[in-house]
Amino acid sequence: MCPTKTTKPNTSTFRKRTIAIGFFAMGIFASVAIFSIKSILTSDRKIEPQVGTPDDVNIYTIQRLKGFQNIQPVVSVGPQDESTKLQPLKNELEMLIDSLKTAGLASNVSVYLRNFKRGTWISINGKEQYHPASLMKVPLMLAVLKKAEGTPGMLEKKIVYKKQPGKVIFDQHFQGPSITEGKTYSIHDLVFYCAANSDNNATHALETNVDLSKVINLFEDIGLPKPDLQNTDFMINAKDFSSFMETIFNAGFLSPEYSEYAAEMLANCSFKDGFTKGTPEGTKIWHKFGEWTRPNSAEVELHESGVVFVNGKAYLMTVMTRGKNLDTLSTVLQKTSALVVRRLTKEPMSIAKLSGHVNSMGC
Secondary structure, eight states, X not given: OOOSOOOOOOHHHHHHHHHHHHHHHHHHHXXXXXXXXXXXXXXXXXXXXXXXXXXXXXXXXXXXXXXXXXXXOEEEEEESXXXXXXXXXHHHHHHHHHHHHHTTSOSEEXXXXXXXXXXXXXXXXXXXXXOOGGGGHHHHHHHHHHHXXXXXXXXXXXXXXXXXXXXXXXXXXXXXXXXXXXXXXXXXXXXXXXXXXXXXXXXXXXHTTSOTHHHHHHHHXXXXXXXXXXXXXXXXXXXXXXXXXXXXXXXXXXXXXXXXXXXXXXXXXXXXXXXXXXXOTTOOEXXXXXXXXXTTOSOEEEEEEEEEEETTEEEEEEEEEEESOHHHXXXXXXXXXXXXXXHHXXXXXXXXXXXXXGGGGTO
């Protein structure tokens, strides 16, 4: 309860007491400091040298963000070479991929995995190139949010969605909720539909309201080759694409607040037939998928990239696949993520069981 009456303190007496207490405290502090220094100097304890491991003494590479005059923000830091500690997992992944290819589930599979806490990583079929397909919606989202950072109120801006005459927007096999022509949406809504639902209509709406040169510049800013977005044969490998997900996690391109915003959009991903189905229920993950049907080709592609949290640790995982059937390739994504997560949690799981039917995983 607050007092109803207060008495102003005697400032003269208060000042004298404060000075006296101050000198007393300084004396005690000096005594403790001298005693502590003496104890350290006379201690028999020795500092044991840290024994390095191959991962500890690896040469590290630092990727810095370009496009600034006076600063170079860090996008990523990691060992130059693959991790020896993750080699057993890599061996098992290679065995799984070989068995999946032998069974006809895929013709090509590439995997990139990074442990964010240690920076360690492994790559399988790392040089294989794929069409990024809807994975390109990630750099588009980043370009939009970068503009929003410097444009107050941009995400609340409303637009009426109208298709451009003659514009062909392809349907997807793994179809999520989509925006409707003639209805009004905020830029925030469009970003959500684009990132979370991989909606091609929302993507088209964003592209008409954003300078696509910003997307091209983003590739160069994070150290990737400049893409030709008009070339339908544009390709990328799993490790290079992972740079976009890494820059979100590290807040290397956007501010921490906007990076969190981007990750939250991807945490609402409507695609559940890949990593989500292959990992234990309740696993925290934010991710994006992309599917590609090649014109005049019997082969299709299905990819997924995301950050998976296992035992409180964050891992970046990108799996890119090529084969004859999108549903079959989604099974490859499931089995690959199942092996990675269960090995990281030290849960036993045989390659023979994983390479069998989907139901054998108990998912």
